[in-house]
Amino acid sequence: MILGGDGYLGWTLGLAMASRTGRRVVLVDNLIKRCWEKEAGAKVLVPLRSPANRIAEYRRIFGKQNLSFEKVELLDPDAVERVVARYRPAVIINAAQQPSAPFSMSSARNAAATFSNNTIGHLNVLWAIGRLSKSTTYIKLGSAGCYMGTDTDYIPLSKKDFTFEDRGLQYKVLQGFLPMQATDFYHQSKILDLLIDDLCSNMWALKVVTVQQATIFGATIPENHSEERCGLASRFNYDAVFGTVFNRFVCQMVIGHPLTVYGDGSQRTGLISLADTVDSFLDLSELKVESGEHTVLHNYTHRLSIGEIAEKLAAIDPTARIDHLTNPRREPSGKLEPQVEVHEAIQARHADKEARLQTDMATMLEFTRRYKDNIDASIILPKVSWSPGSAEMPAPVSSSPEASPVTASYALHQAH
Numbered sequence: 001m002i003l004g005g006d007g008y009l010g011w012t013l014g015l016a017m018a019s020r021t022g023r024r025v026v027l028v029d030n031l032i033k034r035c036w037e038k039e040a041g042a043k044v045l046v047p048l049r050s051p052a053n054r055i056a057e058y059r060r061i062f063g064k065q066n067l068s069f070e071k072v073e074l075l076d077p078d079a080v081e082r083v084v085a086r087y088r089p090a091v092i093i094n095a096a097q098q099p100s101a102p103f104s105m106s107s108a109r110n111a112a113a114t115f116s117n118n119t120i121g122h123l124n125v126l127w128a129i130g131r132l133s134k135s136t137t138y139i140k141l142g143s144a145g146c147y148m149g150t151d152t153d154y155i156p157l158s159k160k161d162f163t164f165e166d167r168g169l170q171y172k173v174l175q176g177f178l179p180m181q182a183t184d185f186y187h188q189s190k191i192l193d194l195l196i197d198d199l200c201s202n203m204w205a206l207k208v209v210t211v212q213q214a215t216i217f218g219a220t221i222p223e224n225h226s227e228e229r230c231g232l233a234s235r236f237n238y239d240a241v242f243g244t245v246f247n248r249f250v251c252q253m254v255i256g257h258p259l260t261v262y263g264d265g266s267q268r269t270g271l272i273s274l275a276d277t278v279d280s281f282l283d284l285s286e287l288k289v290e291s292g293e294h295t296v297l298h299n300y301t302h303r304l305s306i307g308e309i310a311e312k313l314a315a316i317d318p319t320a321r322i323d324h325l326t327n328p329r330r331e332p333s334g335k336l337e338p339q340v341e342v343h344e345a346i347q348a349r350h351a352d353k354e355a356r357l358q359t360d361m362a363t364m365l366e367f368t369r370r371y372k373d374n375i376d377a378s379i380i381l382p383k384v385s386w387s388p389g390s391a392e393m394p395a396p397v398s399s400s401p402e403a404s405p406v407t408a409s410y411a412l413h414q415a416h
């Protein structure tokens with residue numbers, strides 16, 4: 001069962017799992033993201049069909065009947081119990097959350113929507129598993145961004161003993177998680193989620209995996225790349241609210257817009273392609289987890305600064321330009337250690353990763369060019385500020401190699 005089955009990751013994972021395995025896959029979603037996109041003025045690169053239409057297209061193309069859809073509101077505990085009772089899934093993957101930091105910072109209402117979807121929806125799923133289906137392995141999407149300012153990939157994410165010194169005295173914290181720190185409400189909700197996962201696996205002897213997922217890039221997997229399979233397209237957001245950084249840059253590049261780097265671009269992020277993410281989750285769905293065990297792991301392949309992402313893309317096209325905007329977010333910049341912890345469940349994704357990044361970028365550019373006319377440049381520049389009182393976003397601070405013709409004025413986002 002894949003919660004968030006209408007989403008960027010959820011739909012794509014469901015498509016891969018159903019087409020590549022003999023498993024029966026049930027997608028669950030309440031379609032709220034389609035409303036949030038309208039409210040935030042966001043658009044998708046390839047028009048999204050309805051879940052029923054996508055499933056019919058899957059059945060037509062693959063000749064298989066093992067993919068279905070259930071419209072369920074995860075905030076309704078009875079509805080969650082009904083769907084879990086009906087299928088008693090071997091595995092539940094929860095990708096049904098509000099996934100955007102800017103959305104969570106855009107208004108009090110959206111901060112609350114983020115907390116309720118990401119915490120209460122998750123809690124309802126854990127209750128349903130605890131009451132009805134304890135043999136289910138529950139795989140929950142976390143975020144690598146919960147460790148802002150820490151060299152996360154260098155330090156194991158599972159519980160460890162920590163020692164520290166304060167005013168000359170040594171202290172020991174036994175079996176604690178690496179301290180987490182958010183710089184926005186979205187990531188704060190994900191921090192809370194991880195602690196709830198730990199509590200429930202412990203309290204009710206559940207089998208839980210939290211995947212501290214890195215930023216995803218890419219538009220397709222082999223099952224939905226070709227033009228004839230546009231009915232199976234993944235949700236691809238490229239706007240400033242829901243679009244992730246690599247995806248935004250690629251869209252800017254294909255329309256000849258400068259790539260807009262926030263701040264000096266030294267802030268780093270973990271990255272992994274959509275195709276690799278899907279492969280990792282297919283492997284994770286086979287992971288043996290004991291009752292009462294809570295596994296926490298990364299899912300990433302690359303660690304790059306925002307500036308490096310822009311430079312790698314610009315290196316493909318000599319006409320591409322890079323602009324620097326004043327960073328609307330609060331995020332740490334910095335240097336990360338090259339050593340990283342690679343959990344065995346994601347090791348396969350680290351083979352040949354540099355070569356595959358070049359191929360992935362080329363694939364993404366080729367696909368995005370196909371839908372170039374759908375790209376609306378006006379929704380890519382940031383309109384949400386991290387400080388609620390500010391009336392206007394600042395203009396670009398520098399550009400390279402020459403000034404951008406597009407220096408939009410940034411009115412504070414007033415979606416609601």
Ligand SMILES: NC(=O)c1ccc[n+]([C@@H]2O[C@H](COP(=O)([O-])OP(=O)(O)OC[C@H]3O[C@@H](n4cnc5c(N)ncnc54)[C@H](O)[C@@H]3O)[C@@H](O)[C@H]2O)c1
Binds near residue numbers: 007031097117141217
């Ligand atoms: N996309 C990334 O780069 C990225 C990176 C790190 C972590 N994640 C995490 O991965 C997960 C999936 O992200 P995504 O990019 O696919 O997001 P998405 O917005 O494309 O998909 C999320 C889906 O969940 C559904 N949903 C939300 N609240 C719901 C509710 N109460 N009941 C039922 N359905 C609900 C939405 O309708 C949407 O279809 C999220 O947990 C996100 O935090 C994503």
